[in-house]
Amino acid sequence: MEFSRFTEVPNLHQLKQAQEQLEGVVYQTPLEYSHSLSERFGASIYLKREDLQKVRSYKLRGAYHKIVNLPTDLKAIGVVAASAGNHAQGVAYACASLKIKGTIFMPKTTPLQKIEAVRFFAKDYARIKLVGDTYDDAYKASLDFAIKHQAVFIHPFDDYDVIAGQASVGLELLNQMQQMPDFIISPFGGGGLSAGLGLVKKYLAPSIQLIAVEPEGAPSLSESLEANKVLELSVIDRFVDGASVKRIGDKTFEISKSQVNQVLKISVKSLCRTMLDLYQKEGILAEPAGALSVAALEELTSEIKGKQVVCIISGGNFDPKRFPEIGKLANLP
Incomplete structure (x- = not known):
């Protein structure tokens, strides 16, 4: 969505x-x-x-601005994102701050330091799914998930x-x-x-x-x-x-x-x-x-x-x- x-x-x-x-x-x-x-x-x-x-x-700036402006009914459904790391941390922080559920797709090749940071910022509000070798692989998987679950996709840049x-x-x-x-x-x-x-x-x-x-x-x-x-x-x-x-x-x-x-x-x-x-x-x-x-x-x-x-x-x-x-x-x- x-x-x-x-x-x-x-x-x-x-x-x-x-x-x-x-x-x-x-x-x-x-x-x-x-x-x-x-x-x-x-x-x-x-x-x-x-x-x-x-x-x-800087990725927190765009992610938070996107998510905070979602209508209440869409916030209740949750958000989906794809990221090689930094956008994921921004989305995770925004989800925890605004108490919104999120699902974040990341490439399997993402450095462990970035994955652990996403978990830290997400607290219990966002979960991570590791998919494919590149951002583009994670992006395609996240779009499929968003359609299936009617969740709002938080694009890392083209928005x-x-x-x-x-x-x-x-x-x-x-x-x-x-x-x-x-x-x-x-x-x-x-x-x-x-x-x-x-x-x-x-x-x-x-x-x-x-x-x-x-x-x-x-x-x-x-x-x-x-x-x-x-x-x-x-x-x-x-x-x-x-x-x-x-x-x-x-x-x-x-x-x-x-x-x-x-x-x-x-x-x-x-x-x-x-x-x-x-x-x-x-x-x-x-x-x-x-x-x-x-x-x-x-x-x-x-x-x-x-x-x-x-x-x-x-x-x-x-x-x-x-x-x-x-x-x-x-x-x-």
Whole structure:
């Protein structure tokens, strides 16, 4: 079953309404000036620390905004979601907070740390079903379940209510900046965050260069932009589990193709080096998707020199026990 508060691209007033609904629910995460990155790249570089959000990613914003606006009768039926991890935690937190039953489908390949975190936030309100090897497998299974049980499906990105929730990241960081940023660099998986940032840019700061960054092994946005339509990739590399989907959203694509100024693809090697640097030099434990924006700085060195730059650290759900693996991948020839 489907229900949306916003049935069209949300306007600025609606984005601000969504932000108001999230007050007291989500943290206003820090916008930190990075001395080391600023010195290295000759720019003023700020890190928007969504890895310090309640569920260690921005995904709570969209999930909660979607679920809190469901009519009472639909809340009573319960919700269904599919996620590689972070959206699942957002849905689990929202279900427990609002006392709504939920069923969350996750790929069998989801890191154990993320599965355990979902169980923690869900308490007794949401149950987990592990299905398939990719997000897309879990997504298909969750849709079948939603139809069978007449439950509302909470899409992780391709939903205007979810996009409006994620847009609060952009509204928040503009309020935190002393001057308008020249660049905002955001990871891109399904596109919910970039679409939200794109709408904030459109309404409040059209001069901002919005850079979308995706894994080299899952270039869903790049391929779709080249074809000028949403494509489904046949094979993807699942290393960046929080930003690797075979098919981006139709709604997120339509917003992003007009608001994203540039798309960059990052290799696993470059990403792993960035994860190590963030931990060693900034004290930031970023998951692979969360480090994409900072990894992109190398590709933008000449463009950002002397500019105001914001990198979205989108998530920090990462098991430190994986650092030996990250170290090996960072030093590949």
